[in-house]
Amino acid sequence: MAWNEPGNKGKDPWGNKNGNDKGPPDLDEVFRNISKRFGGGKGNGSGSSFSSFSLIIVLGIAIVVWGLSGFYTVKEAEKGVALRFGQYVGEVEPGLQWKATFIDEVFPVNVNTVRSIPASGSMLTADENVVLVELDVQYRVVDAYRFLFSAVDANASLREATDSALRYVVGHNKMDDILTTGRDQIRRDTWAEVERIIEPYKLGIAIEDVNFLPARPPEEVKDAFDDAISAQEDEQRFIREAEAYARAIEPKARGQVQRMEQQANAYKEREILEARGKVARFELLLPQYKAAPEVTRERLYLDAMQTVMSGTSKVLVDSKSSNNMMYLPLDKLMQKNQSDARPQKVNSAASLNSSSSTMGQNSMPIDSRPSRGERQGRN
DSSP: OOTTSTTSTTOOTTSOTTOOOOOSOOHHHHHHHHHHHTTOOSSHHHHHHHHHHHHHHHHHHHHHHHHHTTEEEEOTTEEEEEEETTEEEEEEOSEEEEOOTTTEEEEEEEOSSOEEEEEEEEEEOTTSOEEEEEEEEEEEESOHHHHHHSSSOHHHHHHHHHHHHHHHHHHTSOHHHHHTTTHHHHHHHHHHHHHHHHGGGTOOEEEEEEEEOOOBOOGGGHHHHHHHHHHHHHHHHHHHHHHHHHHHHHHHHHHHHHHHHHHHHHHHHHHHHHHHHHHHHHHHHHHHHHHOHHHHHHHHHHHHHHHHHTTOOOOOOOTTOOSOOOOOOHHHHHHHHHHHSSSSOOOHHHHHHHHHTTSOTTOOOOOSSOOHHHHHHHO
16 A cells, blocks of 8 residues: 555655655664564664674675676687776686676687688679689687677678688689689689788688689580580690600600610620721731731632632532532532521531542532632732
């Protein structure tokens, strides 16, 4: 019932018996009334002591609750950014920590997780073609305070910087390079451009990697571009096959050249050695010739005729002789002897003498050289 309603008999809710509004009561009076309701003190002195003791208890409980409310935990992968009355005071390491409630404030930030921001869209190339490009930027927080307070939203800032860098790089490259061979270079250029854009903003992040996903042309011209890409792939394949063939042929050619050089050097050495041998043989023969010219000349003639006639099947007969002659198939015998002992030289004169010895007394030996008198007459 309100104090001013009928039937309230003019009672003042503030305890004024006369109904006069004198303002709120004193705190001591309030605590005194509370102590009376709980059965506390019967006099003024005891009420004052109880009110002071109760106040101390209440304050102690409040302090304990305030102290317990300040404990918090920072996870292993996080770092806390501590603010005191809104001012940065430092970073908090992982573990159980304590802060002054209503005074300090801590914002945990994950600094170990690698985050990802995608970027995609239809972009215009340097040769005025439209291409659909997709990019994925992976980054990590390295400065928690800058990540939270250097920009309103660091993630949004990085996303806008990535989109701007990607459009800039794509706009300075041709479509064929974007679709085929220049993808890695575009990825590196985009990475460098993103870092250049976000550097003045001090976002407290570090880019770990940039993944340039396969670009594709618009659907309306996809078939034509697929054919062009296939042709370029065939070109690269043919080039690799030609290079492989060249790598296979080159060692063989080099080996053949080396073999020919070695054969030429061997032929050179052989000719030199043979020439030296002939010179040495002539130097040894010269004293013998000076000592016995006739015998040496005869021997040289026989050796020369043996060398010349050893490779022929012809038979020479002295036309001045009128005696009977028995002809033997010397050509067949010589071929047989050559086939039986091919590595050795066939001595035609010895074979001729051995065959003539088997004839009778009426047979005449065949001589393949002129008489000494005829040689002297010729000389």
